[in-house]
Amino acid sequence: MLSGATIEVTNLTKRYGDVEALRGVSFSVNEGEVFGLLGPNGAGKTSTVEILEGLRAQDGGSVTVCGLDPQTSGAEFKYIIGAALQATALPDKMRVAEALDLFGSFYPKHRGTPELLKRFGLEEKRSAFYSQLSGGQKQRLALAMALVNDPRVVFLDEPTAGLDPQVRREIYDIIVELKKEKKTILLTTHYIEEAEKLCDRVAIVDHGKVIALGTPRELKQRSGTVTRITVRMAKPETNGALSTLEGVTECRAEADDYLLYSTRVPRTIVALVKHLEEQNNELVSLDISAPSLEDIFLELTGRRLRD
Amino acid sequence: MSRILTNTWALTMIRMRLAMRNRAFLFFSLITPLAFLFGYGALSRRFGPGAMPYLLAMVLALTIMGSFWGLSVQLVTFREQGILRRFRVTPVGASALLASSLISNYFLTLPTLVIEFYLSRSLFHMAGLGNLLSVFTLVTIGTVTFASLGLIVASVTNTMQETQIINQIIWFVFLFISGATIPFPKLPVMVQRFAVFLPATYLVSGLQRAMVDHANLTELGAYLASLIGCAVIAFVVAAQLFRWEPETKAPRRAKLWAAAAVIPFLLLGVWESWNGDLRTHASKDYQSIQEPFSLERIDH
Numbered sequence: 001m002l003s004g005a006t007i008e009v010t011n012l013t014k015r016y017g018d019v020e021a022l023r024g025v026s027f028s029v030n031e032g033e034v035f036g037l038l039g040p041n042g043a044g045k046t047s048t049v050e051i052l053e054g055l056r057a058q059d060g061g062s063v064t065v066c067g068l069d070p071q072t073s074g075a076e077f078k079y080i081i082g083a084a085l086q087a088t089a090l091p092d093k094m095r096v097a098e099a100l101d102l103f104g105s106f107y108p109k110h111r112g113t114p115e116l117l118k119r120f121g122l123e124e125k126r127s128a129f130y131s132q133l134s135g136g137q138k139q140r141l142a143l144a145m146a147l148v149n150d151p152r153v154v155f156l157d158e159p160t161a162g163l164d165p166q167v168r169r170e171i172y173d174i175i176v177e178l179k180k181e182k183k184t185i186l187l188t189t190h191y192i193e194e195a196e197k198l199c200d201r202v203a204i205v206d207h208g209k210v211i212a213l214g215t216p217r218e219l220k221q222r223s224g225t226v227t228r229i230t231v232r233m234a235k236p237e238t239n240g241a242l243s244t245l246e247g248v249t250e251c252r253a254e255a256d257d258y259l260l261y262s263t264r265v266p267r268t269i270v271a272l273v274k275h276l277e278e279q280n281n282e283l284v285s286l287d288i289s290a291p292s293l294e295d296i297f298l299e300l301t302g303r304r305l306r307d
Numbered sequence: 308m309s310r311i312l313t314n315t316w317a318l319t320m321i322r323m324r325l326a327m328r329n330r331a332f333l334f335f336s337l338i339t340p341l342a343f344l345f346g347y348g349a350l351s352r353r354f355g356p357g358a359m360p361y362l363l364a365m366v367l368a369l370t371i372m373g374s375f376w377g378l379s380v381q382l383v384t385f386r387e388q389g390i391l392r393r394f395r396v397t398p399v400g401a402s403a404l405l406a407s408s409l410i411s412n413y414f415l416t417l418p419t420l421v422i423e424f425y426l427s428r429s430l431f432h433m434a435g436l437g438n439l440l441s442v443f444t445l446v447t448i449g450t451v452t453f454a455s456l457g458l459i460v461a462s463v464t465n466t467m468q469e470t471q472i473i474n475q476i477i478w479f480v481f482l483f484i485s486g487a488t489i490p491f492p493k494l495p496v497m498v499q500r501f502a503v504f505l506p507a508t509y510l511v512s513g514l515q516r517a518m519v520d521h522a523n524l525t526e527l528g529a530y531l532a533s534l535i536g537c538a539v540i541a542f543v544v545a546a547q548l549f550r551w552e553p554e555t556k557a558p559r560r561a562k563l564w565a566a567a568a569v570i571p572f573l574l575l576g577v578w579e580s581w582n583g584d585l586r587t588h589a590s591k592d593y594q595s596i597q598e599p600f601s602l603e604r605i606d607h
Contacts, residue, residue, distance in 0.1 A: 053396050055552070075310070075398040083396040088389040093328040105317040106397045108310070145393075304519060 006031045006184045011061035021047045023208040032182040036199035044208040045188035050158050053083050082151035085140040086158050092131035107149035120144040156187040190220035192293045211300050220291050229260040234282040245271040318407035340370040344423050348431040358596035359433035364514035368487045371449040376458030383470045391551045401549035412454045437518035449510045454535045455541035462548035463557050463565045481507040491589035504576035520593045536571035
């Protein structure tokens with residue numbers, strides 16, 4: 001706790017049988033920060049969060065949340081955390097308001113059910129059974145339940161997984177609200193958009209390791225100011241000449257598009273046009289975009305996030 | 308401590324509400340036991356109203372024994388659906404969850420037992436109420452004990468399929484060799500020798516002694532003590548073996564621990580095998596329904 005971080009994770013390891021899920025994960029989250037763990041499925045995000053929530057014991061390394069060890073701290077620890085878990089449910093015949101009343105009753109200090117229903121847009125569903133809720137409503141209830149004890153630290157494990165884009169945006173708005181309340185939030189996601197929009201800092205996790213850590217802006221800058229140029233041409237290129245164009249560090253074919261990663265965009269464009277003329281080929285479309293976290297992930301791992 | 312009680316109470320209340328909304332629960336906890344009552348009541352019409360206290364004791368025992376089935380299934384369902392793990396990130400402990408199972412089950416079973424008692428009097432003209440204090444005590448302790456056995460089943464099984472298979476086996480043993488359907492003295496001697504090690508046998512016999520002979524608490528002391536011992540061990544073991552996560556498997560030693568719950572009845576069974584107290588009482592109580600047979604013989 002010397003660093004004053006709210007969440008401190010040091011050299012965390014965890015294995016399930018032969019599978020090494022975590023191979024020395026370290027990071028720290030400051031008070032009031034929204035911190036994202038970004039990575040593909042199976043990267044070790046959920047294992048990390050579940051160790052922090054006290055649901056699993058680590059094999060090696062240490063974790064503290066507000067200076068407390070989740071494994072040994074008992075009720076004192078449970079009072080300060082809120083969690084929306086992955087792979088969880090409530091009994092089918094439990095009503096929305098009942099769930100909030102019940103979970104609230106477990107804490108000496110808790111938020112009122114009417115307030116939570118209103119804030120999470122569940123007022124009309126207050127008497128509905130859990131089984132009657134849509135995916136988005138279940139997720140909003142999960143978030144309301146995570147906040148029932150007005151926790152200092154909130155863990156959101158894939159809060160928007162499996163939701164359609166519109167519902168996902170609703171959840172984003174809720175998280176942005178929480179951010180204003182200065183809650184410390186650790187969220188896991190495999191949606192780039194989510195990490196870029198919501199997180200103050202992001203740790204990119206792959207194969208049980210943190211492979212990059214920083215603010216979304218820092219991560220993008222760190223990628224060597226590589227810019228992505230997406231090109232579509234009338235005739236496909238087969239001879240790999242695109243990767244030899246001036247300024248191009250990498251070239252990938254993706255469906256009908258070619259992704260050129262360039263450090264010197266103007267020169268690459270000029271070279272590209274010349275090349276097309278020589279080949280008697282035509283440009284159908286061209287798009288220049290600053291690198292996204294997706295590109296950074298690709299650059300770091302050689303894979304797409306949703307592969 | 309007071310937080311544990313508040314949590315247990317909150318969980319008990321919600322579980323009673325959930326049970327009342329569950330059709331399967333109503334079927335198994337109300338309809339099935341009442342079907343038993345009507346079946347046995349019809350028998351009493353053949354034997355005469357004098358047989359009803361003996362038969363009602365069997366119906367009460369069957370109703371009470373049913374507790375273990377519902378509780379094990381519920382707990383395993385909660386675990387498999389990931390409901391338990393949500394509670395794990397709250398200050399609720401395993402003991403509060405398990406205790407709420409036992410308490411809600413007790414309050415949900417009691418009305419059925421009262422209805423059975425009432426119908427025996429009103430429809431089947433049962434004379435007398437037996438020793439009510441003994442009946443009430445046995446009903447209370449019995450319900451908690453058999454529910455605890457359900458918690459044990461849930462703690463040693465990994466899947467619903469496994470739970471159901473074990474439940475079927477236990478249920479058939481309880482049903483047919485405890486005296487709850489076939490009167491104890493009518494069981495083959497070999498089966499009787501085994502039956503004296505079963506908690507169910509003592510529940511049936513205890514209730515029959517309370518209903519037919521008006522046995523008091525002192526006379527039923529050994530039975531009650533064994534039921535309490537079994538309940539306490541079962542609860543402690545279930546709390547120790549409690550698993551929140553669907554993917555956590557029961558360790559091998561779990562089955563050994565679970566076996567500890569039957570220790571009180573092993574001791575009682577050994578004692579019973581030596582002095583034959585239960586067998587004597589069971590034969591005596593059985594006389595209460597045998598009388599009509601002799602009347603029938605006179606008729607012929």
